[in-house]
Amino acid sequence: MDYFEPKTVSEALSLLDQHGDQAEVIAGGTDVMVDIKYSDEPGCLVNIKRIPDLNAIRESNGGVHIGPLATIHELEESDLVRERLPLLWQAAHQFASLQIRNTATIGGNICRASPSGETLAPLLVLEAQAEVTFSDGARTEPFGAFFQGPGQTSLGSRGLLTGISVPFPAAGSHAVYLKHAVRGPMDIAMVGVAVMATANGDKTALDDVRIGLGAVAPTPVRAPKTEALVSGKALDAALVKEAGASAASESSPITDQRSSGEYRGWIVDALTRRGLEQCWQALTGKEVA
């Protein structure tokens, strides 16, 4: 196996151009090391961990710029993330063990493009943008376009994720990330649901409701019909019930060793209801009637 430690993004990109599908990019390594041991060893390993300045977390243009090499624990420790992107903070906090959070990078979690990746549904809900770089140039794109299937992204085999831009949520918004797993944070999510909303001026209705679903479709997805169903309305018990069923119908979960598809549908329903109720309560100070 060939091994490279590029010192710049352009060096890394020319290695990917040269080695194409044979190359595997490694950052924190918490997924790739397991592949190396239990699947086929890649033809060549491109370790991007030592490229400088790719792990910054800083305020930029009305949001937060996150370098892909920032570890999950660095996100969790960042006051900027905790105070301004609480949804992403909650996902980071429920991400595996401390040992893994100290090693795994947000870029790795994103580029792995597992439908259950903990940070992905929150990034969709926050309407974050991916900065993707190829040897012939860079572009930014929404994560909705970036994720193309399980393990598949618009990077293909020749691109690198070089930045994540997350706009600050609207002032006064509230968000929750709810994860369902057998062993709490240690486990991969059977279902993850991110809900974010604001209230209207006199706090009688929800506005701009956003719902992201993880682990229940080939990619993390938004639930646009459910968002439209709830936005602009006062949340009551009937609407909560309708929204839960709607979100479940917008998911397309598979059955695997962690859960049956049917069970995942029920959990989407339950977590969507719970997330909406929590947002309503936080935003209006009232219980759902």
Next chain:
Amino acid sequence: MGLEIKLTVNGNTHTAELEPSTALVDFLRDTLGYKGVKLCCNTGECGACTIIMDGKPVNSCVVLGADAAGADLVTVEGIADGDELHPVQQAFIDTGAVQCGYCTPGFIVSLKALLDRTKSPTAEDVEEAISGNICRCTGYTKIFDAVDLAAKRMS
């Protein structure tokens, strides 16, 4: 293709060759001889291979050995002060927190890292610190007792 790296383990400087695909746990155990680092699940889930890397607990089975170049590592072999055990080690003995013992080095290292961060951890802090360490013998109660005792002795 061998790769030569230089690193510090428990205050000792080592220079050694490794294959680039080698996991840090295998390099520490098989090349440098730090057998206190235990290999168990080999997928980053059980915590038996926990070491402190540049001040932070990590699972050495899912860290690329090459990433340890220039790093400062602490294994369970490096936390006693000469013949005097680290308070966490002594407390594990005194409270009976060791049964089969295989997970113990990982727990000791995770808990040493916790007590380096905070002098009087809450029960939640302890749970968080060892959420990535699995013990199939003790039921954890004695391990919680051990941390309490160690924290008291250290304060």
